[in-house]
Amino acid sequence: MPAARTCPLPPPPALDDEERLARARAFAQMLAQRRTVRDFAPTPVPRAVIEACLQAAGTAPSGANQQPWSFVAVSDPALKQKIRVAAETEEREFYERRAPEEWLEALAPLGTDDHKPFLEIAPWLIAVFYERTGPEVDGRKAKRYYPHESTGIACGMLIAALHQAGLATLTHTPSPMAFLNELLERPRNEVPYLLLVVGHPAQGCQVPDIHRKSLEDIAHFR
Numbered sequence: 001m002p003a004a005r006t007c008p009l010p011p012p013p014a015l016d017d018e019e020r021l022a023r024a025r026a027f028a029q030m031l032a033q034r035r036t037v038r039d040f041a042p043t044p045v046p047r048a049v050i051e052a053c054l055q056a057a058g059t060a061p062s063g064a065n066q067q068p069w070s071f072v073a074v075s076d077p078a079l080k081q082k083i084r085v086a087a088e089t090e091e092r093e094f095y096e097r098r099a100p101e102e103w104l105e106a107l108a109p110l111g112t113d114d115h116k117p118f119l120e121i122a123p124w125l126i127a128v129f130y131e132r133t134g135p136e137v138d139g140r141k142a143k144r145y146y147p148h149e150s151t152g153i154a155c156g157m158l159i160a161a162l163h164q165a166g167l168a169t170l171t172h173t174p175s176p177m178a179f180l181n182e183l184l185e186r187p188r189n190e191v192p193y194l195l196l197v198v199g200h201p202a203q204g205c206q207v208p209d210i211h212r213k214s215l216e217d218i219a220h221f222r
Contacts, residue, residue, distance in 0.1 A: 082183055
């Protein structure tokens with residue numbers, strides 16, 4: 001087995017503990033203002049902003065550094081309309097037939113249903129895919145290690161980057177999502193992971209009155 005190639009770690013910023021804490025708290029406070037939005041404005045967002053946020057997502061760690069993700073950013077109105085039609089078809093099936101009553105009860109406080117106008121109104125949709133396997137090499141499918149987990153980390157970083165850029169997001173997961181492969185012309189080895197709706201919130205946008213768990217509820221120190 002060949003030796004791993006290495007390079008110097010870029011020097012971290014010279015911070016004392018007080019500065020570190022201030023940065024950590026500021027970042028936590030910034031993310032605490034993030035909310036899922038379902039009411040978007042049609043206000044355009046420059047492609048360069050989306051590109052910069054995708055670059056941030058692409059720095060995520062991944063199993064064996066295989067970077068198994070693909071991001072398809074969609075702004076074309078006709079294609080967004082096709083995605084909405086396909087997504088609402090699956091969502092109607094979900095709400096009317098597939099979802100157990102317990103799941104519907106859990107969703108009720110959020111006010112969600114099968115109508116997804118935001119898929120056309122928001123200026124950008126970002127479809128995220130992960131590779132189940134890599135391209136064939138010598139007739140063999142290349143295995144991907146932890147592709148689901150790796151792509152999840154990348155999505156978290158993407159959402160944080162978009163929020164930092166002053167944009168609102170909605171994580172949309174119609175099930176199943178195979179229609180995205182067809183509409184976006186993605187290969188069969190890629191699995192749809194998430195449809196991220198991106199843009200500016202509509203004026204007067206309202207969000208569900210929810211509360212997040214406290215640090216004491218989610219963190220344990222030993």
